[in-house]
Amino acid sequence: MLVVHGVWVDGFLGVWAEDTARAPRSVSRAAPRPHPFAASTTALATALGGILGDLSIEALNEALSEVSGRPLPRGASGGREAVAAPQGAATGTPAATGTPSVARIPGVTSTGTVATPADTTAVEGELVLLLPGSASGPLPSPESGLASRARSPRISAWRVPALLFRPAGALRLLGSLSDLGPVGPVGLGTGLGTGLGVGLGVGSAGGAGNAGDPGNAEEAGDAGRTGDTESTGEAGDLVWEPALSLRYLAVVAEHARGLVRRGRILPQLVLEGPEGDVHAARWRPVLTGADLAALPALTAAMPPVCRAVVRERPAGEVLREALDGLVDGAARLSLPGRLILGNRPGPKTALPDRWLYALTGEDASLPGARQDEATALGEALTGWFDSAHELGGPVRVCFRLIEPAGDGDSWRVEFGLAPAADLDTVPGGGHDGGEEHTGDRRRERGGGHPGEQQRDGDGGLHEGRERENGGEFPGDRGREGDGNGRGREDHEPVRYLSAERIRAGERAPWLPERPGELIRADLSRAVRLHPDLYVALRAPEPVALTVETAWAFSFLRNGAPMLRAAGYGVRLPAWAGRQGLGLKLTTRTLTGGDAGDGGGGGEGFGLGGRVSVRLDVAVGDHTISAEELAGLAALRIPLVRVRGRWVELDDQQVKAALKVIEQRGGGERTVGEVIREVVEGGDERLPLIAVDADGLLGDLLSGEADRRLTPVAPPRALRGSLRPYQERGLSWLSFLSGLGLGGILADDMGLGKTVSTLSLLLSERETGTPAPTLLVCPMSLIGNWQKEASRFAPSLRVHVHHGGTRRRDEELAAAVREADLVVTTYGTALRDLGALAGLGWERVVCDEAQAIKNSSAQQSRAVRSIPARTRLALTGTPVENHLAELWSIMEFCNPGLLGPARRFRTRYQEPIETRRDPDATAALKRATGPFVLRRLKTDRSIISDLPEKQEMKVWCTLTPEQAELYRAVTGEMLGRIDASTGIERRGNVLATMTKLKQVCNHPAQLLKDGSRLAGRSGKLARLEELAEEIVEEGDKALVFTQYAAFGALLQPYLAAHLDRPVLWLHGGLPKRKRDALVERFQGQDEPMLFLLSLKAAGVGLNLTAATHVVHVDRWWNPAVEDQATDRAFRIGQTRNVQVRKFICLDTLEERIDEMIERKKALAQSVVGTGEDWITDLSTDQLRELFRLGPGAVS
Amino acid sequence: MHDTGSGARPPDGRTSKAQSSGERTFDERIGDFYSPAVSLNRLRPRPDVTGAPADLLLRALEPPAVKVRHIPLVDLLRKPYRELGGD
Secondary structure (H helix, E strand, O other), rough: EEEEEEEEEOOOOEEEEEEEOOOOOOOOOOOOOEEOOEHHHHHHHHHHHHOOOOHHHHHHHHOOOOOOOOOOOOOOOOOOOOOOOEEEEOOOOOOOEEEOOHHHOOOOEEEEEEOOOOOOHHHHEEEEEEEEOOOOOOEOOHHHHOOOOOOOOOEEEEEEEEEOOHHHHHHHHHHHOOOOOOOOOOOOOOOEOOOOOOOOOEEEOHHHHHHHOOOHHHHHHHHHOOOOOOOOOOOOOOOEOOOOOHHHHHHHHHHHHHHHHHHEEEEEEEEEEOOEEEEEEEEOOOOOOHHHHHHHHHHHHHOOHHOOEEEOOOHHHHHHHHHHHHHHHHHHOOOOOOOOOOOOOOOOOOHHHHHHHHHOOOOEOOHHHHHHHHHHHHHHHHHHHHHHHHOOOOOOEEEEEOOOOOOOEEEEEEEEEEEEEHHHOOOOOOOOOOOOOOOOOOHHHHHHHHHHHHHHOOOOOOHHHHHHOOOOOOOOOOOOOOOOOOOOOOOOOOEEEEHHHHHOOOOOOOOOOOHHHHHHHHHHHHHHHHHHHHOOOOOOOOEEEOOOOOOHHHHHHOOOOOOOOHHEEEEEEOOOOOOOOOEEEEEOOOHHHHOOHOOOOOOOOOOOOOOEEEEEEEEEEEEOOOHHHHHHHHHOOOOOEEEEEEOOOHHHHHEEEHHHHHHHHHEEEHHHHHHHHHHHHHHOOOOOEEEEOOOOHHHOOOOOHHHHOOOOOOOOOOOOOOOOOHHHHHHHHHHHHHOOOOOOEEEOOOHHHHHHHHHHHHHHHOOOOOOOOOEOOOOOHHHHHHHHHHHHOOOOEEEEEEOOOOOOOHHHHHHOOOOOOOEEHHHHHOOOOOHHHOOOOOOEEEEEEHHOOOOOOHHHHHHHHOOOEEEEEEEOOOOOOOOHHHHHHHHHOOOOOOOOOOHHHHHHHHHHHHOHHHHHHHHHHHHHHEEEOOOOOOHHHHHHHHHOOOEEEEOOEEEEEHHHHHHHHHHHHHHHHHOOOOHHHHHHHHHHHHHHHHHHHHHHHHHOOOOOOOOOOOOOOOOOHHHHHHHHOOOEEEEEEOOOOHHHHHHHHOOOOOOOOEEEEOOOOOOHHHHHHHHHHHHOOOOOEEEEHHHHHHHOOOOOOOOOEEEEOOOOOOOHHHHHHHHOOOOOOOOOOEEEEEEOOOOOOHHHHHHHHOOOOHHHHHHHHHHHHHHHHHHHHHHHHHOOOOOOOO | OOOOOOOOOHHOOOOHHHHHHHOHHHHHHHHHOOOOOHHHHOOOOOHHHHHHHOOOHHHHOOOOEEEEOOHHHHHHHHHHHHHHHOO
């Protein structure tokens, strides 16, 4: 695998890689020495070609549409041409634009040019990097998984082969990393043959599109090892992964693209070149407000390796250079080819003309510019640029619109001042009264699903309730709309002062010396954005304006968004911007013969049943009569008061509403039609804003069906009991299934999605003989499903369809006929799609359904295409990154129900993700609520159902490599044991135990060869999935291992994989460091893992910040494990704790666990002493204990 | 002490600027040389919820006294700026 790193060097993105297949080795003492395991540029270009080559021109444009909306110009470059000027095509391909003179950059040597497809030209070169290491070699990065052995590492210079991308190419590469998962493999030989100097063929398979899908890991691993390659052979395993340094630069590129997209750029005349004497036309970012506030964190976070070319450069300097370069590149990609029509300016043309041309052309430089012209142009542009930054002062003017009291028509616009920092941290300039980003992913992604808000009201998809506070500015508590701030609690710092209070003499520490002057100056600037404000300037000391409704409407519609966007504080009444008119759908159950097939929403409820329906026009909960609507339509100003509530009307809306009233939408519909109508949510002009349904249809549409439905008794065949919330979940599952509808069971991890699903299967077999259920899951979960089914539902006939020896054709059909539950993997479902789709299924279940979050991914399409009567998705995180994922999973569950993806995007996704539109959020909740059941561990009703400590076993399988090693160890060691006696035999038995447990953990732990970790251990795969879920939920976990060597391997790997802190406490740490780690874990809010050596940390520590405990390997001593668990589960713990013990199926781990379970009493006496008792077993008993069973291998 | 592989000092005083900016030196960052100091999730740009037009800067600022072929620069830029935001 290549671990690809990024540096920024003088206008270029430098990309280099560690090749994990090239083990670290000693190198010559030449200065600076070649990096011993850096990948060649050939391998690097081949690997990256998988991303860059995967995009056709059209696809590329799509990827860049957020930036440009126009095709990528050929050879577009935003780089510093003065130091990287094209010098003619070197490779003879149309894509190659030339060889920049990068040799002039200190630390960079150009060795050629590589043209990656689609006009992205990379310069092949060599970088001199300062890296930590020892005399024998540099330390490998954590992401490489390679062992590091330097005792006292020092910073040394190393030469690495690198590809250098100009900003245009850099933006493409960095933009393609947005899904930041392992990338690859790269299938070669099918793509574009570039025919370049280095002879690379770049394929179209693999790439970033689906690479991030968790379920693809199985295929990626296989294909990556067997990929057909026509490269030089140096590339070898072409799976690659972006290192954190490259991902960091991808974040910088996101900022750059955002700045360009929002127009936060201005053109400038700058001096460039080696001597700094060549004028050039460049786009520069205008960093004010939140953009400026983001810089210190970005600077502080820069990985040192990003700025380690030749010398140790300050992070701020490198960041600013990268941002400037990427902004200039993104602007050139986004703007049209020419800003003015006419002839191309020549060298004697006026400088402004040449400069304008160079702002979008390939060549930004303006050689030979006359000094007087340059001075005049430069001064004008610099003044312009500087004035843009004046808008971002530390204290800013605020506008507050106050609605008329009573029935009057007198509005008031109050002026005031507030610290900019308060406004910058509140999106919308404080509009939403504290609707603040926390940076916490869980909050950003809405806690998983909008539906959950109905349960706990604490989701991240912000409901409009923040607006109900009467329009406060931050820190402006106690104000009830009188504008005077009376009632503010004394202990709260003043964060807003109205002009009136300022004039009355009130002061705050942040207030400037002459606040009145600032208000006047800012108002003068604000007039440019909203000219109606000019009247305020008639007063020598503007305090407020009293205005009429028409003025207020203009301010709401035009002025407020513009002023807020410019950085002014704007506070509007709570109703502003909310939906005005909408539709209200009322359904009523029909009785007797009218109900038709399916009972019309009452008993025997079915999709074909009929209900009466009525459509009304409504404002909030109030329906509006035709007369009222006609009166509203006749009003001149579309800001009206309806039943005491102000509403902004829209002409189109009123017309649509009049049409609805004319048509008197009503009559009878089927239940299925009503559901579809609710999901469709009306149209854009007149959305559905309220539903009033009775009977079972009302239960379903309420989004609280699990609580309102008649409970379904737990199946008799279930071995175990369901908790109350699980019983409610079973009722919901049975209800949807009975209707033939699909659903998403999205309970938090550990709440029992597996047992709920098994209960559903058992339950439906109490009343009939349904066809089998096909369950698709990640490979790492197959063993778990088998085990859980045999534990909770032994009467279910389970068939596993997976692996090289799986049944095919008629054998498969026969096995399926005899099964109740068929378990397969996403990879196998894709490979055997034809066979599986041809069989009759009652239901298809997707476990860890985030695997199908990308609707266009092959495996998503595959599982969707398997016919079944009903479908079910199981996931703890139905929305990981964006709402399109929810659409994809819903499309699997109920095909077509949410409409086409494009409509979903415009109706829900864009309004919610870009504007946090509360109406769209409510509409999406209404549309998806019936089909999504999500309960959180933190729900009060769930907490009361849960034990304080939940213990679970996690069943893992071995990879083929692990199995091979396991067999080899067993074969060799049993021979030794048989041939030895006494102490030697005991030693051999214990050594065998240790080796086998190491194999179960990871081959690299046994082999101690520093080889890569990814994709080689079932336990590690499960730990990765679990850890991801834990940190996604915002939780912390303790992970215990008895092997310090394994912990040392896991720590850097997991830290890189999770992008969250992973602490590591082991016996080698002095007390001071241990204390610091504990303090950090307990004190910091960020989700994280704490890896602990069982021996070093099993007792004494207080780690109650953790709500999860994982025992990766077993000590077989319950007391020791319990003591370790009690680090989290102890006094001071206020939440429930989930404890998981990892066990490899059909290995010694499972057998010893069985022995412990079977002979609890015996275990207390003999097993309780550790593992010594095993040494007393006979060789035959040991052979049985160590045996590798058929269920062990995935 | 830095080791450049040949016992030579690192070129052009590589630590001076970084040190003067108050940053921890590379020697102090060996343990997290390849890692960002905070989670990348915290660094990502926040979604733009203002809905501001992309030509806002042009509207808000006093235009510069720059003309190209007698046309004010801001007039030439206004439409391309609007298109930046996909308007």
